[in-house]
Amino acid sequence: MNLYKTLLVFVFDLLAAALAWCGGFWLRFNFEWPAGFAPTIWLGLALLLPAHAFICYVAGLYRGLWIFASLPDLKRVLKAVAGALIVLVAFSLIYQPQPVVPRSLLVLYPMLLLLAMAGGRVAYRMWKEHRMFGALAAQGKPVIVVGAGRAAAMLLRDIEKSPDWRVVALLDDNVGKRGRDLSGVRVHGAIGALPDLARELKTRHVILAIPSARAELRRRLADLCGEAGLQLLTVPVLEDILSGKLSVNSIRRVEIEDLLGRETVSIETGNVISLLSGKIVLVTGAGGSIGAELCRQIAHFAPARVLLYELNEYALYSIEQWFAHHHPEIEVRPLAGDVKDAVRLQEVFSVWRPQVVFHAAAYKHVPLMEVDNAWQAVRNNVLGTLNVARHAQAYGAERFVLISTDKAVNPTNVMGATKRLAEMLCQALYAVQGTTVFATVRFGNVLGSAGSVIPKFQEQIARGGPVTVTHPEITRYFMSIPEASLLVLQAGSMSRGGEVFVLDMGDPVKIVDLARNMIRLSGYSEGQIRIEFSGLRPGEKLYEELLVDAEQTLATHHPKLRVARARPVVADLVMEVESWLRSPSQSDAQVRAGLQRWVAEYQPVSHGTASPAACEGRKPAVR
Structure with missing residues (x-):
């Protein structure tokens, strides 16, 4: 079958050459057949056709598929036409000085040949695509595309072949593009016209085809879509588009991460x-x-080698399977264990001798750890850190990196106080014995983490609401999990020992605005999904901070990392805390009193009503 199609293309190209040669004479002599040039015409055909066949083969014209005729195929046609022109010039020179080949043929022949060869391929592709996809033009959901640039052009070409979508209009803030057509679709106006245009065209879907759009534009578009009850979709990032990954299947819903404006991290x-x-x-x-x-x-x-130390069996299995699928070349050891279990840790360190330790195990949920679980928070976050750090020192680890939190700053809750005490213990251990380099990395909330507010809001929206926000003024810092992880690696590589690194978290985000954006992105209005304020929870404060008052920061050579110069820790801190950790189970009140003994900035709040005023805390200082 392929040989048959190749033969047909070969015959077509020969016919194109013959028609271009004869048609050039026909045009030259005003649409009359030049009987006096008949010998030249026949001799020319006898020489040009074999040469043309050879040139087309060398140019690779029979490797391409006509249904996918594109710029590379046009380049091959141009090569063939250029070769044919060279043969024609040589032919005319051979018969000098007689003017047997009119000089105008040197222009007419290549022009007609290019028109026949390229036009035939384009016409076949148009006919074939019309047969295959023409019936889809009236199918699919009507959609407005925002943007009229390269990404939009690629998207429109792909949508033409899809039964899922039908582009009915384009919008772009570029005045020079308004009123123009892109792939047969009109650019109707600026983005602000979206609500009216959507009503006029009776569409419920919008695709943002500007991969480089800033967060401000995305938020503006999300607001317009929310007010008009439209669902907002987007295309992949610019790198994916440049690598050819843009397709209908790559269209996705705009997520809350797209609206927060976090820049790509480089390390x-x-x-x-x-x-x-x-x-x-x-x-x-x-x-x-x-x-x-x-x-x-x-x-x-x-x-x-990567040692995966995890208490949760399924979580351990999941990450071990990820390595097996994505990086089978890396030796991985899944090790079930608890950071509070010193015997298990000794076994792991003595057998495997890790050189670099990242300590991410911790209890992180503020309200859960605040009531009835305070002593467990101490044991997991403080004792667990001390156990891992001590074994890292004892078995000669080069570096130990503690993952901390912004809730360790001026803590008003048990969880934050335990993380601050863990930071202090790492500083104390390094001060006593500096062979293992200790570093702490402190950052705020990460998007999509277990127990974060975003999955909770998604679940509430899916149920039809209401979305519960603790306080209208509550703010939090947010960054993506990959961004935070990369900066943890960067900080770990920069540490000289004892530093507390603070990540640049950007600007704080009001949680109520986060809730509103998520409602709008889900295609609802606040009239459909209402927001309720439930009051601050135990240990919660309105504003999270990244630095305590007694600390100063020093810039590093990385723009997203600063070093907090923390107050010195007491020499016998480790011994005192160890003595406390050996105590039997303690009540929540005893735990808070014990934490206050070492963490001077810890100011626990009353847990009777957890009023907003009591839990407000201090606004973050300007950094």
Whole structure:
């Protein structure tokens, strides 16, 4: 079958050459047959056709598929036409000085040949696509595309072949594009005209085809879609489009992450390679949100072995299977264990001798740890950190990186106070014995982590509401899990020992605005999904901070990392805390009193009513 099609294309190209040669004479002599040039015409055909066949073969014209005729095929046609022109010039020179070949043929022949060969291929593609996809033009859901640039052009070409969508209009803020057509679709006006145009065209869907759009534009478009009850979709990032990955299947819903405006993080890979390449790396809490992403990022830097230490069996299995699927070349050891279990930790460190330790295991949920679980928060977050850190020192680990939180700053809750105490213990251990380099990395909320507000809002919206926000003024810092994990690796590679690194979290986000955006992105209005304010929960404050009052920050050579110069810790801190940790189970009140003894900035709130005023805390200082 392929040979048959190739033969047909070969015959077509020969006919195109013959028609171009004869048609050139016909045009030259005003649409009359030049009987006096008949010998030249026949001799020319006898020489040009074999030469043309050879040139077309060399140019690769029979490798392409006509149904996918495109610029590469046009380039091959141009090569063939250029070769044919060279043969024609040689033919005319051979018969000099007689003017047997009119000079106008040197222009007419290649023009007609190009028109026949290229036009035939384009016409066949148009006919074939009309047969295959023409019936789809009236099918699919009507959609308005925002943007009239390269991404939109690629998207429109792909949508023409899809039964799912039908583009009815384009919008773009570029005045020069208004009133123009792109792939037969009119650019109707600016983005602000979206609500009226959607009503006029009776469409409920919008696709943002500007991959480089800033967060401000995305938020503006989300607001317009929310007010008009439209569903907003988007295309992949610019890198995917440039690599040819843009297609109908790549269209996705706009997520809340798209509206937060976080810039892409770049790290100094040389330092991180030195930290991880060829090393045995231990990650505690390896199945959690941060721990698992740390493992995924570590895999890019060719570690010799990755030790996955995790208490949750399914989480451990999941991350182990990820390595088996994506990085089978890396040796992975899934190790079930609890950071509070010193015996198990000794077994792991003595057998595997990790060189780099990332300690991500922790209890992180503020309200859960605040009431009835305070002593368990202390044991997991403080004792667990001390256990892992002590074993890292004892078995000669090169670096130990503690994952901390912005809730450790001026803590008003048990969870934050335990993380601050864990930070202090790491500083104290390094001060006593500096062979293992200790570093702490402190950051705020990560998008999509287990227990974060975003999955909770998604679940509430799916149920039809209401969406519960604790307070109209509550704010939080947000960053993506990959962004946080990359910066943790960067900080770990930069540390000289004892630092508390603070990540640049950008601007704080009001949770009520987050809720409103998520409602709108889900295609609802606040009239359909209402927001209720439930009051601050135990231990919760309105504003999270990244630095305590007694600290100052120093810039580093990385723009998203600063170093907090924390107040000195007491020399016998480790011994005192260890003595406390050996105590029997303590009540929540006893735990808070004990934490206040070492964490001077810890100011627990009353848990009777958890009023907003009591839990407000201090507004973050300008950094």
